[in-house]
Amino acid sequence: MTEVLAINGLCKSYGKIKAICGLLLALLSGAVSGIIFTKNIDFPDIFQKAYVLAVYFIQAVSYMTLGFLIVVLFRNTALSIVMFLLYLKK
Numbered sequence: 001m002t003e004v005l006a007i008n009g010l011c012k013s014y015g016k017i018k019a020i021c022g023l024l025l026a027l028l029s030g031a032v033s034g035i036i037f038t039k040n041i042d043f044p045d046i047f048q049k050a051y052v053l054a055v056y057f058i059q060a061v062s063y064m065t066l067g068f069l070i071v072v073l074f075r076n077t078a079l080s081i082v083m084f085l086l087y088l089k090k
Contacts, residue, residue, distance in 0.1 A: 019060035027053055 071080045
């Protein structure tokens with residue numbers, strides 16, 4: 001059963017860790033850009049559209065979960081990549 005939950009020795013929570021790292025990177029770069037390009041540095045002005053980060057996090061976790069599902073279903077790396085790219089093309 002553990003072989004089903006592991007892909008090349010990685011646990012299934014690896015995608016969520018990558019999504020959190022991407023979220024933190026987007027938050028940090030957004031905060032730095034907001035501070036640089038804002039004339040009056042106020043907290044509400046810098047993070048005016050911060051809800052976009054939540055949407056990004058949900059999308060990242062969803063795509064990684066879908067990719068994991070496709071890998072588990074097809075068990076062939078090349079076929080899994082092709083199926084995932086065909087899904088994304090739609």
